[in-house]
Amino acid sequence: xxxxxxxxxxxxxxxxxxxxxxxxxxxxxxxxxxxxxxxxxxxxxxxxxxxxxxxxxxxxxxxxxxxxxxxxxxxxxxxxxxxxxxxxxxxxxxxxxxxxxxxxxxxxxxxxxxxxxxxxxxxxxxxxxxxxxxxxxxxxxxxxxxxxxxxxxxxxxxxxxxxxxxxxxxxxxxxxxxxx
Amino acid sequence: xxxxxxxxxxxxxxxxxxxxxxxxxxxxxxxxxxxxxxxxxxxxxxxxxxxxxxxxxxxxxxxxxxxxxxxxxxxxxxxxxxxxxxxxxxxxxxxxxxxxxxxxxxxxxxxxxxxxxxxxxxxxxxxxxxxxxxxxxxxxxxxxxxxxxxxxxxxxxxxxxxxxxxxxxxxxxxxxxxxx
DNA sequence: CTTGAAATACTACTACG
DNA sequence: CGTAGTAGTATTTCAAG
Numbered sequence: 001x002x003x004x005x006x007x008x009x010x011x012x013x014x015x016x017x018x019x020x021x022x023x024x025x026x027x028x029x030x031x032x033x034x035x036x037x038x039x040x041x042x043x044x045x046x047x048x049x050x051x052x053x054x055x056x057x058x059x060x061x062x063x064x065x066x067x068x069x070x071x072x073x074x075x076x077x078x079x080x081x082x083x084x085x086x087x088x089x090x091x092x093x094x095x096x097x098x099x100x101x102x103x104x105x106x107x108x109x110x111x112x113x114x115x116x117x118x119x120x121x122x123x124x125x126x127x128x129x130x131x132x133x134x135x136x137x138x139x140x141x142x143x144x145x146x147x148x149x150x151x152x153x154x155x156x157x158x159x160x161x162x163x164x165x166x167x168x169x170x171x172x173x174x175x176x177x178x179x180x
Numbered sequence: 181x182x183x184x185x186x187x188x189x190x191x192x193x194x195x196x197x198x199x200x201x202x203x204x205x206x207x208x209x210x211x212x213x214x215x216x217x218x219x220x221x222x223x224x225x226x227x228x229x230x231x232x233x234x235x236x237x238x239x240x241x242x243x244x245x246x247x248x249x250x251x252x253x254x255x256x257x258x259x260x261x262x263x264x265x266x267x268x269x270x271x272x273x274x275x276x277x278x279x280x281x282x283x284x285x286x287x288x289x290x291x292x293x294x295x296x297x298x299x300x301x302x303x304x305x306x307x308x309x310x311x312x313x314x315x316x317x318x319x320x321x322x323x324x325x326x327x328x329x330x331x332x333x334x335x336x337x338x339x340x341x342x343x344x345x346x347x348x349x350x351x352x353x354x355x356x357x358x359x360x
Numbered sequence: 361c362t363t364g365a366a367a368t369a370c371t372a373c374t375a376c377g
Numbered sequence: 378c379g380t381a382g383t384a385g386t387a388t389t390t391c392a393a394g
Contacts, residue, residue, distance in 0.1 A: 042262035082222035
């Protein structure tokens, strides 16, 4: 299947000096049509073999592989992961949480963020504008386990004035891919 | 040809409750320690080769591959995808949107859901409890493009009474992996 | 700078024990 | 589940647009 492994058994390992050092904040301006086709495919299904991918984008296998590795090294492809079905994995409940902090000081924010990332099942945590300071999404097993999480962890997050929970009743759409 | 038999360690597991045939496969009750180790790894990095994965979970390569394919066929692994850096891909702005519908009728909900999924850059859309009917998250380029999206698409979603936008100022955490 | 073709090394995969 | 063998793939090398 797919295996872009990192090998360094008996070859040059320190000579991987790529000349793409100028791509620090390089947007997708440097992406041509083929790169976007590659990204669209990998965003949908990255378990495709490199030869099949090369055929799809009408390129030879080595050329295709080089582009994929460049996209990875440039950071545009953050990683390749397996998506697990939450329900089947026993995390069928999703809760969206709006958080208001006591004080709006840098220390208060930093302290909260540090603690929030450690909450079990926390999938997202963002600073937002509006009536909340943060939005978090948390995956858990059921309402019982969420209630436990709420009482034991969420209410003890540092600097929290108010927590408002929105339980997800139905997941209409949940995707990791966006238009390129 | 698809003899999906149960795990070999099947001693005292009798078929106690089999009344619900809703889900195609059984939950993670049939997952042993090795399966969970595999899932944890693939959830973090699925670009690992099968032999390397087998070594990590202390299994022979064929046995490991058999488990991975069973996890895929069971639907527990929904897919393997590449995660793209939104900022690098020109979708650096994230907006969380709370939606209130005019009427709470099945038709109203269905119509909204159908339209919401077609909004460009819509990553998530969920029915929630509380003061909103839906929460959506939308990825877009910048505030200008979001303003255009807001004026041209969001305000025309069917049956919408109110839309409240929470612009994400800082993404603290955004992950696809949850504890197993 | 990137591509493509051939050759090699490694891996996925099948059959069997 | 593991071992061995085969088929196919990834990956390097090198020549050329």
